[in-house]
Amino acid sequence: MVAIGGGHGLAQTLRAARRYAGELTAVVSVADDGGSSGRLRELLGIPAPGDLRRCIGALLPEQSPFAEALEHRFESGELAGHAFGNLLIAALASTTGDFVAGVEEAARVLGAVGRVLPATEGPVVLKAQVASGELLGQVRISSGGEIATVSLVPPDAAPPPAVFEAIAEADQIVLGPGSLFTSVLAACVVPGIREALRAARAERVYVANLREQVPETAGLDIACLLASLRAHDVPVDVVLADRAALPLGEVPGDVRLVVADLAMEGFREHDPKRLGVELALLVEDDVCGALGG
Numbered sequence: 001m002v003a004i005g006g007g008h009g010l011a012q013t014l015r016a017a018r019r020y021a022g023e024l025t026a027v028v029s030v031a032d033d034g035g036s037s038g039r040l041r042e043l044l045g046i047p048a049p050g051d052l053r054r055c056i057g058a059l060l061p062e063q064s065p066f067a068e069a070l071e072h073r074f075e076s077g078e079l080a081g082h083a084f085g086n087l088l089i090a091a092l093a094s095t096t097g098d099f100v101a102g103v104e105e106a107a108r109v110l111g112a113v114g115r116v117l118p119a120t121e122g123p124v125v126l127k128a129q130v131a132s133g134e135l136l137g138q139v140r141i142s143s144g145g146e147i148a149t150v151s152l153v154p155p156d157a158a159p160p161p162a163v164f165e166a167i168a169e170a171d172q173i174v175l176g177p178g179s180l181f182t183s184v185l186a187a188c189v190v191p192g193i194r195e196a197l198r199a200a201r202a203e204r205v206y207v208a209n210l211r212e213q214v215p216e217t218a219g220l221d222i223a224c225l226l227a228s229l230r231a232h233d234v235p236v237d238v239v240l241a242d243r244a245a246l247p248l249g250e251v252p253g254d255v256r257l258v259v260a261d262l263a264m265e266g267f268r269e270h271d272p273k274r275l276g277v278e279l280a281l282l283v284e285d286d287v288c289g290a291l292g293g
Contacts (some may be wrong), residue, residue, distance in 0.1 A: 001283075002027060002170040002202075004119075004187050006051040009178025011058035012269055013207060014114065017174065018059060018275035021188045024114030025166040026055045027159070027193065029186040031152070031211070033148070034139040036073070036082045040090050047123045052103050052116055053085035059112035067108045100183040105136070115166070119187040120157040126186050127151050145215050147181045150234065151189055154223050159192045162245045167196040172283050177207045177270060178219050180225055188234045198235055205282060207275070208241040223249030240278055242267075258282065 001021035003013045004028035029049035032038065038048035040206060057070045057175075069288045070085030077233060079087075085106075093102030107293050127134065128141040129148040135141045141150070157287055176184045188194060206229060208222045217225065222241050229236055239255055241248065242262040251257045260278045262269040 001020070001025070001172045001174065001279075002166050003174045004184070004193070005029065005176045005178045006032070006183035006198075007178045008054065008162070008269065009176055009183060009207075009209070010051065011054045012272055013174055013184065013279075014055055014058040015272035016270070016279055017053065018221075019273070019276035020280040021114075022290070024059070025162075025170075026059070026114060026116045027163050027166070027187060028052050028055050028116060029183055030118045030120055031124050031138050031182070031186040032262065033137045036086045038139070039087055042125055044089060044090055044094075045123060046093055046121060047118050049086045049089040050083065051101075052089060052118060053083060054118045056103075056107050056110060056112050057105070059114045059116065061111050061113065064111065070110075076181055081096055100162075115162070117160050117163050117166070119159055119163070119190050119193060120152070121160055122157060124157045124190075125153040126182060127153050129183065135291070140185065142179065142182045143214055146217065146218075150181050150185050152186075155191070157190055159190055163193060164196050167193070167200050167202075169198065170202040172279070173197065173200055173202045173204045174228070175204065175206045175234070177209045179213055180220075180228060182192050182216065185229070185232055185234070188229070189232055192234055198233070201283065203237045204235055205238045205240055205279065206236045207262075207270070207279075208239055208246060210242055210245040210248065210263050210270065221247040221249035223251045226251060226255065238282060240275075240282070241250060242270075 002025045004027045033060045037048035061069045071130035072084045092105045096102045126138045135144045217254040243259045
């Protein structure tokens with residue numbers, strides 16, 4: 001199983017997928033330019049480590065003391081605001097001489113049960129077309145109002161070769177949940193990833209958000225979110241949505257819509273157990289369909 005996106009949403013998908021997936025790979029956006037990630041990007045010239053840190057944490061063994069330590073933020077001095085996990089990834093990237101190797105070494109040392117890969121080997125800047133013109137940077141874009149399209153600078157940013165292998169060999173590919181433009185599409189619009197998704201043999205599942213994100217997706221129903229993915233040439237076969245969350249809208253007939261109870265109490269985030277059950281059922285249905293019964 002391959003999960004693509006960023007932020008807290010992708011971490012929840014990984015917590016769900018580890019319940020049923022034999023092999024698990026996360027492909028994570030590195031376009032964040034705020035907070036600790038932004039400071040390390042500027043200081044060291046590395047891709048943003050923050051979302052990678054969250055995904056490694058989601059894949060650590062239960063009761064691992066490192067899960068909480070990765071999220072620990074220093075409160076004073078020159079390290080104030082930095083998350084320990086970000087510093088660990090940056091240090092391992094420096095000592096190995098390669099950012100991708102540093103991320104994989106962090107996951108290995110900490111005992112992650114899956115593989116975590118950055119969506120690009122080098123740093124990237126997210127670019128968006130909005131009503132007022134062009135915006136650069138994930139932080140500015142997330143608060144910039146209605147978004148038409150997003151892309152990356154440089155436009156030829158390349159993913160690690162292992163990303164192509166994981167997508168080609170996957171039995172299931174899951175996109176999201178998470179901020180549509182600044183997390184999910186920030187990973188999917190990497191040209192090599194988009195092409196790999198189009199060529200993939202696996203079913204491509206989009207896990208819809210539980211609520212609109214103001215102002216990034218204000219007023220958009222699930223059909224609109226799907227339309228934005230397709231406008232960026234990102235293929236989707238199945239939309240998995242919570243029955244009591246966002247309005248569905250007119251989902252196209254060539255996309256399978258699956259509605260279930262996916263949210264934790266209060267609808268703040270997806271419940272990994274519920275999400276895992278529904279994603280596992282989709283894999284079973286896909287296998288049965290391929291076998292003709």
